[in-house]
Amino acid sequence: MIDKQQQSNNLLVGANASESGINQSWQQDNQAWWDWYVTLADNTDQQGHGELLQLPPIPNIGMSSDRDIKDELTKPYDLKEDHCLAFRRDGSIKLPKVLSLGAVARLRHELVQLLKKRFNVSNDGRNDNRFLSLEMMWLENPIIRNYVLSPRIAKISADLLGVKSVRLYHDNVLAKEPGCGRTPWHCDDHHFPLATDAVVTAWIPAQSIPTAMGPLAFAKPLSIFELVKDIEFNKFDTSYDKQVTEAFKSNNVLVDDGPFAIGEVSFHHNRSFHTAASNKTTRTRIVLANTFFADGARVIDEPTMVSGDWQKFIPGVGPGEIAASELNPVCWPANIEGNV
Template sequence: MTQLAPDMIDAFARDGAVVLRGLFAGHVEALRSALADNMAAPGPHAAENTLMGEAGRFFDDYVNWHRFPAMEAAARDPAIAGAAAALMQSDRVQLFHDHVLVKEPGTSRATPWHQDGPYYFVGGSQTVSFWVPLDPVGDATLRLVAGSHLWDRPVLPTRWVSQQAFFPGDYRPVPDPDAEGMPVLEWDMAPGDAVAFSFDTLHGARGNTTSARRRAFSLRFVGDDARVVARPGPTSPPFPGHGMQSGDRLREDWFPTVWSRQ
């Protein structure tokens, strides 16, 4: 298991987010190339998140690690997967999926506040996402509400552009953390730094009003207690035909174990 300072593990447990400097530094150039290839050949889940007439371009895509070796190499890096194990306090780490998010210069569209967990068909307390900028970020960095992973009710999952509910349920309305005075964490980051956060941590990001691109790569991992959960509609990612039932562990052939204490 990657050795992390105790205060980092404590911060992750308390706040639901912590920054790990340089964790992906050795993968930046390869991931930049993979993102370019991904944008040139988008997968079936790719989306453009700007409305007609809005400035800039906000592209995202996910579940492409099997198409681009650099993404899989990052997920299988023992230092990265080991850091996931340490933060989750888990004996094993499975790759859930990857996510690419690119905001071109002058993009006004923000990433709306959301928790990842309610969109997924997996639940558990041992989860972690790494959000990794491939360009220096300041104002367009990831923003997270400290302690939101411990809220007693999940936040309503919505579609990013229309803001319509993803599916019905007993959800907390999407808050406005700035207006409501919630404790927001954000860091200036260099390429290869990583914000680690729980699937249940509320997060978002401003638009990119700078003259430089903001390319980000994300990896999502699950640990020992992750299990399939039923949702009232198709999840995101949907993973059609996965064949698992509520309460099952994630199948290894689709969601490989990338680190194990054994």
């Protein structure tokens, strides 16, 4: 097993480890970013868990056809005003049946193929207790394109944010392998170099996520970010994660860490604090996370290393400029740029 601290320090060489701050840019790719980022999670409570839990086989559900997927991902979801109010209060919401069983089965199938192509993973998407990441898959795979540019998902995102129109920031395939540790506490506002508070991520599991697999978990309400806003981020160790955990515990902050059923999708705001437990099962937790932002938003003036490889997602757009490159199509309202 690689020494996590050594790994973290090696990764930081590319980001100029001699500086103690975070105000330099990230020099490596997005996978290196995740390899570094998960080293910032405190796993002391998760160690000694021993055997991984063997889950029952994924139910043999027929995969939806290309045509059915396109239809399903275009149809509006029955989003209620109460959902929007809950999202604005809590900063996150989990919605059932955003996808059908067949669409989830197809999503997992496609994502496993993509992971196989990039990494040395088995048929179950499994490699070596890493957090694997792929991004911008909508440019490579026409099936995944339907899930990323989906008017159904983008309209939910726009309605939850209460904006007329949203653009894509990026898609991110997140594969947490068996035995991979926690995702550190954070809010995405630290990561996305967007000068707006109208950003939402649709986190779309490609299988059910029982508690033992480490579902995404959200602190509530949204305003809880105020409680931890003065904790200083430390790029070298787990101190930030530990301090946020402590602050939430001592203030009895509510954390929704429940499982995800097949087809359930969560939506979280860029200031929502979230984490995920380690994957204590023998199955890789595969998710497609699509991030959308209000049309018209600008890139912040000073992106940092925590912003990662952001120029890959907004090419040709500099700090302070409007984030509207050809890789940031308007996904809702649909079709205005002929993207679906």
